Amino acid sequence: xxxxxxxxxxxxxxxxxxxxxxxxxxxxxxxxxxxxxxxxxxxxxxxxxxxxxxxxxxxxxxxxxxxxxxxxxxxxxxxxxxxxxxxxxxxxxxxxxxxxxxxxxxxxxxxxxxxxxxxxxxxxxxxxxxxxxxxxxxxxxxxxxxxxxxxxxxxxxxxxxxxxxxxxxxxxxxxxxxxxxxxxxxxxxxxxxxxxxxxxxxxxxxxxxxxxxxxxxxxxxxxxxxxxxxxxxxxxxxxxxx
Numbered sequence: 001x002x003x004x005x006x007x008x009x010x011x012x013x014x015x016x017x018x019x020x021x022x023x024x025x026x027x028x029x030x031x032x033x034x035x036x037x038x039x040x041x042x043x044x045x046x047x048x049x050x051x052x053x054x055x056x057x058x059x060x061x062x063x064x065x066x067x068x069x070x071x072x073x074x075x076x077x078x079x080x081x082x083x084x085x086x087x088x089x090x091x092x093x094x095x096x097x098x099x100x101x102x103x104x105x106x107x108x109x110x111x112x113x114x115x116x117x118x119x120x121x122x123x124x125x126x127x128x129x130x131x132x133x134x135x136x137x138x139x140x141x142x143x144x145x146x147x148x149x150x151x152x153x154x155x156x157x158x159x160x161x162x163x164x165x166x167x168x169x170x171x172x173x174x175x176x177x178x179x180x181x182x183x184x185x186x187x188x189x190x191x192x193x194x195x196x197x198x199x200x201x202x203x204x205x206x207x208x209x210x211x212x213x214x215x216x217x218x219x220x221x222x223x224x225x226x227x228x229x230x231x232x233x234x235x236x237x238x239x240x241x242x
Contacts, residue, residue: 003185004194011204013106013211016124020105025128025193028101028150028166031111035123035199039182041170043095047178056172057143060097067094079156080138087153087167091160097179098167101127101150107163110217112198113205116235122200127182128193129168146171148182148191158224210239 010016020026030039043060053059064082067089072078079085086096102108105126112122129150136142136151152166159165173179180187183195200208212218220232236242 003189003192005183005185005197006195007197007199010124010198010200011207013109013208013215016105016109016198019196019198020126023126023128023194023196026105026126026196027103027129027132028127028168029103029105029108030099030101030125030127031108031113032123032125033112033115033118033120035121035197037123039099039125040179041095041097041099042090042093043097044170044173044179046095049178052176052178055175056097060172063095064089077156081140081142083136083140083142083151083169084138084153084156086142087160088157090167091157091165097170097172099170099182101166101168102164103166104164106212106215106217107222109200109208110212110222112200113209113212114219115205116209116238118202118205121202122205124198124200126194126196126198127168128195130190130192142169143172145169148188159222162222162224213241 008019010019043056043063047053064085068085071088075088079088086098090096090098090100105124109124112124127150131149133149133151136153148168148170150166150168153160155161168182170179182188185195218232219228219235222228223231
């Protein structure tokens with residue numbers, strides 16, 4: 001089954017909503033401030049050709065072990081599984097083979113336009129997966145998946161709740177090979193029906209961010225902590241929104 005991949009330019013929030021309404025099978029959404037960035041997990045983005053680890057599972061083990069060793073003091077409740085450790089780490093910048101998505105297209109749009117001042121076109125991706133896991137149990141093995149899989153986590157962190165977050169988990173790439181981007185549909189055949197890339201031109205980012213703010217989508221609501229509040233106040237000051 002061939003996967004469909006389209007690129008569409010958008011200028012306003014209403015353009016995004018019209019596309020989502022037109023393609024009713026879209027379920028997952030992800031915004032990126034640079035339209036040239038590929039859909040690959042952060043652990044792969046750490047490396048260039050020639051510096052690729054011998055084996056990804058071994059590197060992942062080292063990363064998670066060290067994160068667990070030092071993260072205890074900052075966690076009100078300990079994660080119950082390897083997947084939950086990966087979820088917490090992912091939301092705080094740890095390199096994992098998870099890729100962040102949201103079920104809310106407008107919250108994803110925020111991440112496509114958040115850079116200020118804008119230096120490049122942004123992108124909002126919309127995905128129609130062939131399969132979803134709405135509940136991942138703590139005793140399930142995250143390494144069982146041999147193809148790309150969307151997973152809804154338990155709401156174990158305020159940021160996940162605020163962002164209506166979910167993830168796609170990539171299978172480990174072959175030894176000494178980089179992860180294949182999600183856009184390479186032939187590499188992820190059968191993982192999704194449709195992938196739409198909405199391009200947000202640089203000159204329209206400010207317009208969309210202002211529209212999203214009127215709808216209650218901003219750094220204060222998406223990052224419910226003091227850093228999110230501070231970023232929101234700084235942005236309002238620059239935009240002279242009082």
